[in-house]
Amino acid sequence: MTISIWRYSHLTLAISSSVFILLAALTGIILAFEPILDQQKPYAIKNANTLSLSKTIENLKGEYDEVIHVEIDKNDFVIASVFTKEGKNETFYINPFTAEKIGDIIEKEPIFKFATNIHRSLFLKSTGRAIVGFVSFLLFLMAVTGLLLIIKRQGGIKRYFSKIIKEDFEQYYHIIIGRYTLIPLIIVTLSGVYLSLEKFSLLPSDKNVHILYEEALAKTSKLTIADFDLLKSITLNDIERVEFPFSDDVEDYFVLKLKDKEWYVNQYNGKIVSEKKDSLVALVSSWSMALHTGQGSTLWSIVLLFTCIAILFFTYSGFAMTLKRRNKSIKIKNKFSKDTAEYVILVGSETGSTFGFAKALYKALIAQGKSVFVSELNNYSSYRKAAHLVVFTSTYGDGEAPTNAKYFQKLMSHVSQQNTLQYSVVGFGSLAYKGFCKYAIVVDSLLQAHQKFIPNLLLHKINNQSFNAFKNWTELWSKSKGLSLKIEKPVKMGHSKKAKRFKVVYRSEINLDHSFLIELEPMQKEKFTSGDLLSVYPENDAIERLYSIGKINNNMLLSIKKHEFGICSNYFSELKENDIILADIKQNKGFHLPASAKEVIMVANGTGIAPFLGMINDKNHNQTKNYLFWGGRTKDSYQMYSEQIDKAFYNKTLSGLFLSFSKEESERKYVQNTLVEKEKLISRVLKNGGIIMICGSIAMQNGVLETLENISISRLDIPLNMNQIKTDCY
Numbered sequence: 203m204t205i206s207i208w209r210y211s212h213l214t215l216a217i218s219s220s221v222f223i224l225l226a227a228l229t230g231i232i233l234a235f236e237p238i239l240d241q242q243k244p245y246a247i248k249n250a251n252t253l254s255l256s257k258t259i260e261n262l263k264g265e266y267d268e269v270i271h272v273e274i275d276k277n278d279f280v281i282a283s284v285f286t287k288e289g290k291n292e293t294f295y296i297n298p299f300t301a302e303k304i305g306d307i308i309e310k311e312p313i314f315k316f317a318t319n320i321h322r323s324l325f326l327k328s329t330g331r332a333i334v335g336f337v338s339f340l341l342f343l344m345a346v347t348g349l350l351l352i353i354k355r356q357g358g359i360k361r362y363f364s365k366i367i368k369e370d371f372e373q374y375y376h377i378i379i380g381r382y383t384l385i386p387l388i389i390v391t392l393s394g395v396y397l398s399l400e401k402f403s404l405l406p407s408d409k410n411v412h413i414l415y416e417e418a419l420a421k422t423s424k425l426t427i428a429d430f431d432l433l434k435s436i437t438l439n440d441i442e443r444v445e446f447p448f449s450d451d452v453e454d455y456f457v458l459k460l461k462d463k464e465w466y467v468n469q470y471n472g473k474i475v476s477e478k479k480d481s482l483v484a485l486v487s488s489w490s491m492a493l494h495t496g497q498g499s500t501l502w503s504i505v506l507l508f509t510c511i512a513i514l515f516f517t518y519s520g521f522a523m524t525l526k527r528r529n530k531s532i533k534i535k536n537k538f539s540k541d542t543a544e545y546v547i548l549v550g551s552e553t554g555s556t557f558g559f560a561k562a563l564y565k566a567l568i569a570q571g572k573s574v575f576v577s578e579l580n581n582y583s584s585y586r587k588a589a590h591l592v593v594f595t596s597t598y599g600d601g602e603a604p605t606n607a608k609y610f611q612k613l614m615s616h617v618s619q620q621n622t623l624q625y626s627v628v629g630f631g632s633l634a635y636k637g638f639c640k641y642a643i644v645v646d647s648l649l650q651a652h653q654k655f656i657p658n659l660l661l662h663k664i665n666n667q668s669f670n671a672f673k674n675w676t677e678l679w680s681k682s683k684g685l686s687l688k689i690e691k692p693v694k695m696g697h698s699k700k701a702k703r704f705k706v707v708y709r710s711e712i713n714l715d716h717s718f719l720i721e722l723e724p725m726q727k728e729k730f731t732s733g734d735l736l737s738v739y740p741e742n743d744a745i746e747r748l749y750s751i752g753k754i755n756n757n758m759l760l761s762i763k764k765h766e767f768g769i770c771s772n773y774f775s776e777l778k779e780n781d782i783i784l785a786d787i788k789q790n791k792g793f794h795l796p797a798s799a800k801e802v803i804m805v806a807n808g809t810g811i812a813p814f815l816g817m818i819n820d821k822n823h824n825q826t827k828n829y830l831f832w833g834g835r836t837k838d839s840y841q842m843y844s845e846q847i848d849k850a851f852y853n854k855t856l857s858g859l860f861l862s863f864s865k866e867e868s869e870r871k872y873v874q875n876t877l878v879e880k881e882k883l884i885s886r887v888l889k890n891g892g893i894i895m896i897c898g899s900i901a902m903q904n905g906v907l908e909t910l911e912n913i914s915i916s917r918l919d920i921p922l923n924m925n926q927i928k929t930d931c932y
C-alpha cells in the first residue's frame with residue numbers, strides 16, 4: 203500500500219465532510235465547557251463512599267413527607283424528587299448527609315441548548331442526526347487514515363513519537379498535534395457513531411430480563427430500613443438511581459439502578475426480589491455518553507476541548523498543505539509525443555516541486571529548438587526517437603520512491619527499449635534525512651545495470667531544492683550535450699520583485715583565483731543576518747543569483763568568484779564604491795548561527811567563507827566557540843579574508859583557524875584532510891551536541907560529509923547525526 207492511498211482517502215474524506223466537521227468542532231468546543239462549568243458548582247458530594255444507602259433513605263424519610271426518587275447524576279450531584287412537609291412536589295439537589303435541599307436543578311444555558319441542537323442534529327431532527335452520525339463516522343475514518351499516514355511516514359509504529367523533520371509550519375503541526383490527539387479523536391468519533399446508531403435503534407436490542415428470586419417475595423413483618431443489610435452495604439458511589447415504592451403493597455419495590463444492573467428490593471425485608479444485568483449494548487451506551495460529552499470529568503472535558511480545537515487546526519492545515527502541493531505541481535503540456543521526442547525527462551515527485559525543475563529544463567530545451575517529452579517515472583515506456591534521458595526524482599518516506607515513481611522499477615524490467623539512450627539522474631532530497639537522495643541512487647543503479655542506457659554524468663544530488671545546485675548541474679549537462687541552455691528559475695519558487703537599494707562601500711581587488719569581496723550598505727532599514735541570501739537579478743536577465751551574506755557592521759559582505767561568462771559575477775566585479783545596486787534579501791533560517799550551540803565548526807571552501815566571516819565577528823554569539831576550516835588554492839587566496847579573521851581572533855570570537863591549500867606545493871591538501879587531522883576536535887564537538895556548518899561547493903560538501911561520517915563512526919561509534927549539520931552548498 204502506498205502512502206498516497208491513505209493520503210487520497212484522508213483528503214477525500216476531509217473534502218466531503220469539512221463543513222459539518224467544522225460545525226461539529228465549533229459546537230464541540232462550546233459544549234466542552236458545559237461539564238467543566240457544571241463541575242465548578244458546589245453540589246458534588248464528598249465522601250459518598252462513606253454514606254450507606256440505608257442512611258440516605260432514612261435521612262430523606264425523616265426530612266420529607268414522601269420520596270419519589272433519588273438520583274446521582276454524572277457530576278456526582280444528588281437529586282431528590284420529594285413531597286415536602288408543605289405537600290409540594292419538588293425536585294432539587296440535596297446534601298445526602300442531612301437530606302437538606304442545597305440548590306435548584308441547573309437549567310441548561312441557552313448557548314449550550316443551541317450548541318447541543320446543532321451538534322446533535324443541525325436543527326434538522328432525524329435527517330440532521332443521520333448526517334451528524336455519518337460525518338462522525340467519516341471523521342473516525344480520517345483519524346484512522348491519519349494514524350496510518352503518520353506510522354507510514356515515521357517508518358513504523360515504534361517510531362510513532364520519533365522526531366519529525368519540519369518541512370513547513372502546516373505539515374509539521376498537522377503531524378505533531380495529530381499524534382497526540384488521534385487517540386481521543388478516535389474515541390470521540392466512535393462514541394458519536396455509537397450514540398447515533400442508538401438513536402436510530404440500530405443496535406441489537408437488550409435481551410437481558412429480570413431474574414426473579416421468589417423466596418424474597420414474601421410479606422414479612424416490616425423491618426426498618428436501618429436494618430436492611432443490603433442497603434447498609436451499598437454506598438451512594440454504587441448507585442445511579444433509587445425509585446421508592448409507590449405504596450405499602452408488597453409488590454411495590456425499591457427500584458435500584460446500579461452501575462451495571464438493576465434490582466427490585468422488597469420494602470418489607472430489604473431482600474433482592476429480582477435482578478437484571480445491563481446488556482453490553484447498555485454498558486457501551488453509558489460509556490459512549492460519558493466519553494463523548496465529558497460529563498463528570500473536568501480532565502476528560504479538557505481533552506475533548508483540545509481535540510475539537512485540533513480538528514479546526516487539522517481542517518485549516520490539511521487544506522493549506524493540499525493547496526501548496528497543488529500550486530507546486532506544474533502541469534507540462536508536451537509539444538512532442540514520447541515517440542517523436544529526442545530528449546525525455548522523467549520526473550519522480552511527491553509534492554510537486556521537482557516538476558518545477560523539469561519544466562525549467564523543458565523550456566530551455568524547447569527554446570533551443572529541441573524536441574522534448576516530459577512525463578512521470580510511473581509512465582516509463584519505450585521511446586522510439588529518444589537519444590537522451592534525464593531523470594529528476596525526489597525521495598520520500600524513509601528513503602523510498604515518491605508515489606508517481608513506485609512502478610518505475612517494475613516497468614524497467616518489462617519495457618524493452620529500441621534505442622540506446624544517454625542518461626543522467628538528478629536527485630532532489632534533503633540532508634535532514636538519513637537516506638539523502640536514496641531513491642535517485644536506486645534509479646541511477648537501475649539505469650546503470652540496463653544495457654540500453656549509457657551514463658552521461660554522475661548522479662547529481664540536490665539539497666533542499668537549491669536552484670544554484672540545479673544550475674550547476676544544467677551547466678555540466680548542457681556542456682556535455684554541446685548546448686548552451688538558459689535556465690529560468692521555476693516561477694513557483696518565489697521569484698521576488700521586491701528589489702531594494704544597496705550602496706557599494708567597498709570592493710576588493712580581484713585575486714589570483716578571480717575572487718573578490720564586496721561590501722554593501724542597505725539604503726533602507728533591513729533585517730538580515732549572516733547566512734541569509736542576497737538575491738540579485740542582473741540587468742536584462744530574468745535569472746536570479748543568490749549569494750551568501752556575511753553580516754559585518756550592519757553591512758553585507760559577499761565573496762564572489764568572477765566567471766568568464768558569468769553575467770552577474772562580471773557585473774559585480776565592475777562595481778565601484780558608491781554605486782547603487784538593486785537586490786533582495788532572502789531569509790535562510792536553516793543556515794543561521796545556532797543560538798544555543800556551545801561549539802560550532804564552520805567548514806568552507808572558496809567563496810563559501812562569506813557567511814562565516816560575518817558569524818565569527820558576531821558579538822551576539824560571543825558565548826559560542828567557533829572553529830573555522832577553510833580550503834582554498836594557495837596562501838594568496840587566503841589574504842583577502844585575513845582582515846576579518848584577525849579581527850575575530852582579536853575579539854576572541856574565533857577559537858581556531860585551520861587552513862588547507864590544494865595548490866601549495868609543500869602542503870597540498872583539501873579541507874577534508876584537515877578535518878581528519880583534527881578529528882579529536884570534531885568528535886568532541888559532535889559528542890557534546892555542537893553544530894557543524896558547511897558552505898561552498900557540492901563536491902566539497904559531499905567529501906566533508908563522508909569524512910564526518912567516518913570520524914563519527916570510528917571515534918564515537920555512531921553514525922553522523924544530521925541534525926547537527928547545516929549546509930548551504932551549490
Ligand SMILES: Cc1cc2nc3c(=O)[nH]c(=O)nc-3n(C[C@H](O)[C@H](O)[C@H](O)COP(=O)(O)O)c2cc1C
Binds near residue numbers: 601602639
Ligand atoms: C515525509 C518526507 C520524507 C522525506 N524523505 C526523504 C529521504 O528519505 N531522503 C531525502 O533525501 N529526502 C527526503 N525528503 C525530502 C524531499 O525529497 C525533498 O523535499 C524534495 O525536494 C521534495 O520534492 P517533491 O516536492 O518533488 O516531492 C522527504 C520529505 C518528506 C516530506
